Amino acid sequence: MPTFVDMMKCDGCGECVEICPSDIMHIDPIYRRSYNIEPNFCWECYSCVKACPQHAIDVRGYADFAPLGHKVRVLREKEKGSVSWKIKYRDGRVKEFTFPIRTTPWGSIKAPGDYEAPDRSGLSSPLLAHEPTALKVAALPTLPSLKK
Amino acid sequence: MLFSNPFTVLSESIPVFVMQTYVVLMILAVAFGTLFDLYHKRSAEFFALRRKKSEAAAQRRLAGWELASLATRTIGKEVMTSGEFCKWQRQVSHLLIMYGFVLYLITTLLMVFVYARAARTPALVTGLWNIGALMVLAGGLWFFFALKVNVAYEKHSPLRLIPADLFVGSLLTSVAFALLWHFAQTVAKGAAATWVLLILYIFFTTLLFVSVPWSKFAHMFYKPVAAFQKRVEEANGSSDLPTPAKTSNIKG
Numbered sequence: 001m002p003t004f005v006d007m008m009k010c011d012g013c014g015e016c017v018e019i020c021p022s023d024i025m026h027i028d029p030i031y032r033r034s035y036n037i038e039p040n041f042c043w044e045c046y047s048c049v050k051a052c053p054q055h056a057i058d059v060r061g062y063a064d065f066a067p068l069g070h071k072v073r074v075l076r077e078k079e080k081g082s083v084s085w086k087i088k089y090r091d092g093r094v095k096e097f098t099f100p101i102r103t104t105p106w107g108s109i110k111a112p113g114d115y116e117a118p119d120r121s122g123l124s125s126p127l128l129a130h131e132p133t134a135l136k137v138a139a140l141p142t143l144p145s146l147k148k
Numbered sequence: 149m150l151f152s153n154p155f156t157v158l159s160e161s162i163p164v165f166v167m168q169t170y171v172v173l174m175i176l177a178v179a180f181g182t183l184f185d186l187y188h189k190r191s192a193e194f195f196a197l198r199r200k201k202s203e204a205a206a207q208r209r210l211a212g213w214e215l216a217s218l219a220t221r222t223i224g225k226e227v228m229t230s231g232e233f234c235k236w237q238r239q240v241s242h243l244l245i246m247y248g249f250v251l252y253l254i255t256t257l258l259m260v261f262v263y264a265r266a267a268r269t270p271a272l273v274t275g276l277w278n279i280g281a282l283m284v285l286a287g288g289l290w291f292f293f294a295l296k297v298n299v300a301y302e303k304h305s306p307l308r309l310i311p312a313d314l315f316v317g318s319l320l321t322s323v324a325f326a327l328l329w330h331f332a333q334t335v336a337k338g339a340a341a342t343w344v345l346l347i348l349y350i351f352f353t354t355l356l357f358v359s360v361p362w363s364k365f366a367h368m369f370y371k372p373v374a375a376f377q378k379r380v381e382e383a384n385g386s387s388d389l390p391t392p393a394k395t396s397n398i399k400g
Contacts, residue, residue: 008374009378011232011233011234012297013233013234013235013238013297014297014300014301014302015234017297017301017302018301026302027297027298027301027302028312029298029310029311029312030310030311030312031312031364032296032297032298032310032312032364034297053234054232054234055389071388073388073389073390074390075389075390075392077392077393079396079398080392080393080395080396080397080398081396081397081398082393082396082397084390084391084392084393085390086388086389086390086391088388096390096391098390098393098394100397101397102397102398103397103398103399104398104399104400105398105400
């Protein structure tokens with residue numbers, strides 16, 4: 001279900017351009033508003049939909065999801081950590097779904113760049129960088145060593 | 149420079165009547181350009197259709213006082229403080245440009261229509277003309293070189309001009325040449341450079357007002373209407389956005 005932008009609602013902030021992993025959200029040169037340059041290449045991750053602070057990005061649903069003539073709208077609420085979807089079918093029926101997207105306050109998760117760069121000795125360890133402290137556990141479970 | 153009226157000095161070479169006619173022509177160009185924009189982009193039709201749809205989907209009819217309250221809130225937030233912007237940098241830049249332009253426009257009208265023939269122009273008027281122009285330049289240059297979304301996010305060069313730059317580009321050049329012309333007039337009255345700067349000022353000012361159908365100039369008329377309509381849809385229950393979540397998932 002590729003996304004599209006309602007240019008009347010978009011204020012050209014660029015959040016969707018920055019977040020799109022497929023790099024298909026670009027800026028229209030005439031109105032300086034964002035638009036999906038290639039819906040065929042949309043991964044349907046909905047990062048842009050969730051990132052848009054103006055709720056200006058809609059989803060064009062596939063026919064097996066909702067028959068033609070429907071409308072899909074999304075509302076992300078940062079302060080509640082939820083994303084809600086509303087599907088209005090062409091016969092007037094409306095379905096709404098709300099999903100939790102996180103349990104910690106927005107901006108509270110440390111970005112990878114905020115951690116110290118790991119040193120080379122970490123290459124010989126079975127742990128990934130900053131494990132186990134970044135996972136907030138004392139130690140990771142390990143397999144018992146085999147007796148020879 | 150701060151306390152002289154550039155149009156009084158100019159009236160020694162160009163009749164005041166010619167200057168006033170030019171200003172009236174520019175006002176007519178904006179009015180005609182906005183009407184043409186409404187016609188060829190079918191904006192009025194779009195707004196009428198959206199309003200009709202909203203009324204049909206409304207869950208309740210809004211009373212007159214509710215509409216007045218929504219209009220007041222729209223003026224207070226979206227119009228007066230550019231509150232629709234989600235980034236404070238863009239909001240501040242927009243406010244500098246907007247209030248600077250309003251000051252510059254009002255004082256230009258006063259200096260051309262009221263004080264062009266007067267022996268002395270109040271320092272407040274000439275001072276605000278300069279301050280207004282400087283505010284437009286501060287907000288506009290900040291926007292043009294750092295905040296434009298195609299520059300900030302698509303990493304385009306700010307000098308790579310696109311049609312969307314027509315409004316901000318002509319506004320900045322018009323105001324910049326107005327200040328340069330005023331400066332040249334103050335330090336070197338009658339010099340050829342003064343006339344060159346005046347011609348450039350007139351050229352870019354004309355471009356700013358005549359290009360309304362192709363530029364973003366008319367957004368100052370549409371934006372408040374769109375913001376008001378959005379508030380009406382939220383209030384009468386016709387908004388197509390999902391119902392806000394009832395509970396918070398954030399722990400702690």
